[in-house]
Amino acid sequence: MLTFRDLKASEIDCRIATVKPNGISLLLYKDARVDQNILDETVGPFNWQRSHEVLDGNLYCTVSIYDAEKGIWVSKQDVGKESYTEKEKGQASDSFKRACFNWGIGRELYTVPFIWINADNCNINGTKCNDRFIVDQIVIEDKTIKALSIKNKNTGKIVYTMGKPAEQPVTPHTLDASHVATLQACIQSHGQTVENVCKAFKVKSLEELNIEQFDYLMKRMGEK
Structure with missing residues (x-):
């Protein structure tokens, strides 16, 4: 049975979803390069392929993986949504990522909890927040996120935790x-x-x- 590994913390990006006076909310996502890398390392670069087609005005992506035992290509398909900046490119990338979700790559992201960062842990300027956030640690079991910590890259502080991520040495206050x-x-x-x-x-x-x-x-x- 073909299975894909869980995403690593370094493969997950954070995007600010909403900005309010008392804080911000974050979304977690993966980009298409992560899907490509995981496909390459799991089935080999010559054993998967992608194709796109327009159906009823929507761009679909089909990701096919070769089943050597049966001697056939197995395909899974999904539709994409256009981005605000590059319509065709955004749809192509989104449909590819969604098709990869169908294969199970990054499906754990569907279990992400609501992530809220209080205003005292970020710098809010009106309707904007220019801080960058990264996933510091993540624990995934059975394609479900069990623990998560997020760091404000600008300040170096952990600003969100859920569950009990693996312990890491805390950076000490060592300014002499x-x-x-x-x-x-x-x-x-x-x-x-x-x-x-x-x-x-x-x-x-x-x-x-x-x-x-x-x-x-x-x-x-x-x-x-």
Whole structure:
């Protein structure tokens, strides 16, 4: 029986769905390259194929996999929805991803819970939030998400957890005097204030930042 492995945390993207004054909601999704890679590694690049056709004005994708034992191609099909930016390309990609869902690739994403990030864990500016979010850890059993954690990539903080993801070492608050002095000098040279930086990261002083946040700030200021 052909089965496809579960998605890895690094293969799942986060997209902001709604922005409200008190927080934001996120959606999780996979892109077409993930499907292509999983098909290649599971059945081999020469043992699957895709095709597209228009039916009643809608673009469908058929993903076929060769069954060597039976000597036949087995196909599964689904329809796509157009994107806001590139109509044909969006439909082609979406129909391919949906056809791959039919094969079971990434089907666990249908079990994603409602993901809400409070305003104190993200930077909301009116109707927009420019923070980026990543899946830090995910635990999947029987194509069902049992545990999940999401990180704000801008701040380096875990902002959402569900279940009990595998334990990971917590990045310590290890900014020493030299780190703090370097950061203070760079902040001032870029016309910023320590107060505003601390407010953005929701800390009382620069000493409370961790190394990951230090590196992020230095890169943003072009110092790394």
